[in-house]
Amino acid sequence: MLKFLRNERLPLHLMLLPSLAILAVYSYWPMAGIVIAFEKYIPTKGIFGSPWVGWRNFEYLFNLPDTKRVFVNTLLIASMKIIAGLIVPIFVALLLNEVRKTMFKRTFQTLVYLPHFLSWVILGGILIDLLSPSNGLVNQTLGIFGVQPIFFLGDNNWFRFILVSSDVWKEFGFSTIVYLAALTGINPTLYEAASIDGANRIRQMWHVTLPGIMPIAILMVTLSIGNVLNAGFDQIFNLYSPPVYESGDIIDTLVYRLGILQSQYGLATAVGLLKSTVSLIMIACSYFMAYRFANYRIF
């Protein structure tokens, strides 16, 4: 201990203190609010004055008739988004990497990146108009080929598909840039060696490029698995309606309708806690697996 104090690096360590304090105040102290999950929270009585109800909020949540449906929807939509959100950007990044004209590459990159900055409130309005069965562009186009109008946002068979594809369309530009950055890190000599060995472009892609960006891909998946219970509140809230609750109602939207609109803060916190716990377990598992099978370490 004394040795540590005499250590000349001590001032450097002390410099950490302010940021530790900020972390404690803004990230750890609010965690005390978790107790709200076990209370019938009444705002004016505060955290310490509200009556304690134990697990009642959780029981209430699990006894709701829609809980099972909502969990299934959340998991399904979120995992579909994770998988599609992995494959599409890698695919696009590989294709872009083969493009020779820098001008074209840059323009394309910017264009696909743009929707990332639009909010779902705006996109929601645009999608509803585009997909409308009576006067939407999509259905009018389909109509030319004699297809009966499809009510994409009101049909349980289509709703999840629309959710996933519009989410991928909005976000793939962002991930593509990450993968492109990883691609530039691959040593060019590997490509030279491969071509000397007689590998064509496809083979090079398979044996050099893909293994090259694998660590980044694993990192991205590991991080996104923590989000497996976040199926995208903003998006679904702006697109759904009662007829598609069956396929599109997720934990967050249910909590919004029951917890926030009805002022049941205890219930809302209970769901938040449950989600965080599950996310923690998932992220720990995926990290362990990434370490075990891909020998990848983040820390």
Added chain:
Amino acid sequence: MKKRLLKMGLSIALVSALSFMTACGGNSSNQPQGETSAPTEKTGETPTDPMAKYDPPIELTTIRSVSNIKFDEGESIDKNAVYDAYEKDLGIKIKNSWVSDKYSEKLKISIASNNIPDFFRVSASELQELQEADMIADVTDIFDKYATPKTKEWFNLDGGRQLSTATFDNRLMAFPATDNPYNSSSYLWIRKDWLEKLGLPKPQTMQDVIKIAEEFTKQDPSGTGKTYAFALNSDYINGGAYDLQGFFNGYHAYPGIWVKDSSGKLMFGTIMPEMKQALKQLQDMYKAGMIDPEFAVKDQDKENELVVAGKIGIAYGAFWQSIWPLQSAAVQNGKLAQDWEAYPIVSIDDNPAKTATGIGVDSYFVVSKKAKHPEAVMKIINKWIEIQTSSRDDNKVYMFGKSEVDKSALLWKINPTVFFAQDENLPAGKLLPKAIEAKDPSLLGTNPEINLRYKRVQQYLAGDLNMWNEWAISKPGGSFAIMNQYDQEKRYQVDEFYGTLTPAMLEMKGILGEKTKETFTKIIMNKVSVDEFDKFVEEWKKLGGEQMTKEANEWYETVKK
């Protein structure tokens, strides 16, 4: 009049003298509660004058949402002639803590952070929440002491039903935003020009309505290619405009309100067996392509696009549906493009259809427990009621802003508290059609509102199409006349429950409402069979509906005596 002015002047003098004395004692805003309470209260022996002016002026904070107000130039909700008038007449400076069009969301945050203004408007469940949290003041004594006789009369016109919705254990905890319960009654609006074009008679029965709907969709009178039966929006159970409440009522089903069943007990109208029949009819119409398949994702404005385009000819809704949204469909490019007319709702059988109405209150004004001058709120309310009950010229600024001329700018909405008479519009439905027919405004009496409406009708008759909506309401046979007709024929089905919300209602109403909307929408859209309704009723009971009904009946026992 003279006597009253004298009395007022006297008390103002008295009060100002007194407050001068208290002012000397230092008037810092941090004084503990109670000490700075109204100077008038300290007069003790002298009778309190409910309208006495504060001198120096006091400050009251509130919160606002602004909709549809066309402000005079240079004015806003924070600074305007109406607020100035309150300061001038009552010595009360009204200050907005915040203004937002996401009022209820923002209010929840204010409540949660225990940072509420002196007085503000809340919903029934928020009232309950605030009462439980002990954040709002008991206004029983203030009402007794500071309400003018006119105000008391105003609040008790319905026998105190609306007041009782804000009364917890015999203590009045809020001022109900009184309104006419008949305002929520339903009407059947139909395009008369289409009826005439196709040679169809006025609807007398539900069968007629269905026939008319079929003819409209089949014959496509405006030649738009596709015509739907009803104007519908996602909030179709009780949305006020473009809803189906009047349609359900035609089947003697009353979703959303409490009715007496055959055994004299209370029952929730949503689960009445009659609903199933109505839903079945809607499902059949949906299958026949007669209902806009997108109604579940549309609000009234969005649905109105179809109406404007001439694709819809029948719309159930409230008496004011002509103001919004129909006005924009009826009058297009400065011409009367569509001739909508209101008809009484019709019945499926020989029993006349009754129209479901609530108690008439959907919001309340509460006073914070921390407010230094709780009685000042009562004075503001007194002022509003004075404005409503007498047509004195010096009050015009409250209704029309600084120009004191009616420009249809809805400037009266600036007033921090707004109350409507509990019988408003019933007399209007009797007097207006007569006076319009006889062209004799002297038949109208003195009520300023009715006189205003007469003036607007005259403007319409002189060619001002912006006043078409008023014509549809006030003309002989208009929606007001029907409102009056409902009353004479005893065709109001008023909500039988007018207590404060019970615990089960608070907890379960949200989720039960969700379930109802989801199930009904799916049945109408033919996603599930109509037999799903029976399953829904069972589930509704299990999910807390049973408990809700039990509590409602316990309350009912206490008022029956």
